[in-house]
Amino acid sequence: MANIIILLSVLPLSVIFFCITYLRARSSQQRKAVLDSLSLPPSTKVFAFFHPYCNAGGGGERVLWTAIAYIQRTHPHLLCVVYTGDTLATKSSILEKVQSRFSITLSPATLHFVFLKRRILVEDSTYPHFTLIGQSLGSVGLAIEALSLFVPDAYIDTMGYAFTLPLVRLLGIPAGAYVHYPTVSPPMISRVARKAKLVYYHAFMLLYALALRRARVLMVNSSWTKKHVDAVLAYPPFGGRWGIVRPRVVYPSCDTREMERLTLEGRERIVLSIAQFRPEKDHAKQVRALHALLQAHPEYATQGLQLVMIGGCRNADDEARVEVLRDLARDLGVEAQVQFVLNAPYPDMLAWLGRASVGLNTMLDEHFGINVVEFMAAGVIPIAHASGGPPRGHRRRVPGSAHRCGYHAKTPEEFASRIHDALTLSPEEDLAIRQRARTWAVQRFSEAEFEAAWEASGWSQLIL
Numbered sequence: 493m494a495n496i497i498i499l500l501s502v503l504p505l506s507v508i509f510f511c512i513t514y515l516r517a518r519s520s521q522q523r524k525a526v527l528d529s530l531s532l533p534p535s536t537k538v539f540a541f542f543h544p545y546c547n548a549g550g551g552g553e554r555v556l557w558t559a560i561a562y563i564q565r566t567h568p569h570l571l572c573v574v575y576t577g578d579t580l581a582t583k584s585s586i587l588e589k590v591q592s593r594f595s596i597t598l599s600p601a602t603l604h605f606v607f608l609k610r611r612i613l614v615e616d617s618t619y620p621h622f623t624l625i626g627q628s629l630g631s632v633g634l635a636i637e638a639l640s641l642f643v644p645d646a647y648i649d650t651m652g653y654a655f656t657l658p659l660v661r662l663l664g665i666p667a668g669a670y671v672h673y674p675t676v677s678p679p680m681i682s683r684v685a686r687k688a689k690l691v692y693y694h695a696f697m698l699l700y701a702l703a704l705r706r707a708r709v710l711m712v713n714s715s716w717t718k719k720h721v722d723a724v725l726a727y728p729p730f731g732g733r734w735g736i737v738r739p740r741v742v743y744p745s746c747d748t749r750e751m752e753r754l755t756l757e758g759r760e761r762i763v764l765s766i767a768q769f770r771p772e773k774d775h776a777k778q779v780r781a782l783h784a785l786l787q788a789h790p791e792y793a794t795q796g797l798q799l800v801m802i803g804g805c806r807n808a809d810d811e812a813r814v815e816v817l818r819d820l821a822r823d824l825g826v827e828a829q830v831q832f833v834l835n836a837p838y839p840d841m842l843a844w845l846g847r848a849s850v851g852l853n854t855m856l857d858e859h860f861g862i863n864v865v866e867f868m869a870a871g872v873i874p875i876a877h878a879s880g881g882p883p884r885g886h887r888r889r890v891p892g893s894a895h896r897c898g899y900h901a902k903t904p905e906e907f908a909s910r911i912h913d914a915l916t917l918s919p920e921e922d923l924a925i926r927q928r929a930r931t932w933a934v935q936r937f938s939e940a941e942f943e944a945a946w947e948a949s950g951w952s953q954l955i956l
């Protein structure tokens with residue numbers, strides 16, 4: 493009996509041990525091939541980013557590319573590797589898109605892409621039920637593929653796949669994470685009503701907390717995300733025990749240099765929305781807000797007011813969502829006032845930012861979207877979703893009208909009346925708000941600020 497027990501416990505360990513040994517042996521050949529192809533010396537250290545949707549062109553991708561550009565500039569002897577599932581893209585097409593979408597120039601000499609074939613493992617459509625756990629296990633599968641293709645010296649997950657961290661650490665690789673949005677958090681749980689689901693969520697959060705604790709360096713994209721990640725890390729039964737890494741806020745950068753140049757005057761009656769066509773962004777609310785606005789003030793229609801929705805469409809699901817939105821606009825009779833601009837190149841987006849008066853963000857629990865920062869830097873007056881209280885990011889900055897940088901709203905009707913407020917400001921007030929918003933955004937979200945915070949996060953401990 494005892495023999496069986498010992499065997500049962502030793503067997504998995506030895507399997508893991510052999511897998512690791514095998515991977516290590518294979519990895520040196522793979523590494524040599526990659527370094528040779530780039531004519532880099534064999535001693536080159538490799539820092540890997542796990543970002544399966546690196547070609548999506550969203551806010552998360554800007555963080556990725558800004559970080560890589562920074563590392564390339566300050567540590568020219570490191571090789572950056574990106575694990576991505578964009579198998580239809582090539583290295584040069586990705587670099588071109590980074591240039592045109594973000595105007596970030598990357599050096600091909602110290603950048604390498606590892607293309608993953610099994611990205612379907614992390615797509616939400618793969619798991620109609622138990623999506624959270626499905627995607628999380630799927631991400632481990634995808635990370636296994638990644639590591640079987642290339643073993644780096646340090647690893648960072650920049651897309652929220654925390655469950656890959658334990659696996660990476662198992663191979664003895666230092667790991668970190670940049671968290672844009674907690675996979676699950678206590679407030680999400682408090683919205684869950686059914687008992688069985690509650691158990692599922694709590695179990696999941698326990699696992700999530702365990703996984704996140706494997707990160708040696710932990711960055712979060714806002715104070716809002718920090719609050720929630722802190723709560724996850726302190727999730728009972730851990731409390732504050734064990735010396736764990738504290739998450740640090742590293743605000744993403746926004747291209748404030750270009751946006752600052754846009755003129756503040758002579759803005760058109762354009763209400764702008766910038767968000768990927770994902771369900772949580774709640775584009776439908778924007779169409780409904782427009783409808784409510786036109787109901788209350790039909791004169792806007794004759795004045796040619798437009799709701800322009802700019803957004804990335806990653807796949808068929810996103811396209812289907814756009815179709816649903818078109819239908820909604822038609823049903824509400826506002827289709828003449830709605831314009832969709834899909835996968836716009838960067839200069840086009842900038843041009844819209846230079847023309848619009850007002851910008852909308854309807855995402856629940858986002859609190860402080862990077863699109864809001866872009867609006868502000870560009871001098872577009874933001875109207876953001878106020879999910880339960882004022883956004884921490886600008887609490888002190890927008891208490892009254894004297895310091896107002898934008899507005900909050902919740903329901904379509906509230907959004908409509910805030911749009912009306914913003915469009916009927918006196919010229920002096922209008923200019924003052926735009927100027928204040930710009931100053932605030934530029935100070936905090938410049939590339940230099942991002943780089944300083946990234947450096948202070950201690951990322952280099954992972955590799956140097």
Ligand SMILES: *[C@@H]1O[C@H](CO)[C@@H](O)[C@H](O)[C@H]1NC(C)=O
Pocket residue numbers: 551552671672673713714717743744858860861862863
């Ligand atoms: C943080 O990331 C989330 C998820 O992508 C995003 O919705 C939000 O806009 C980001 N916040 C900031 C300040 O970039």
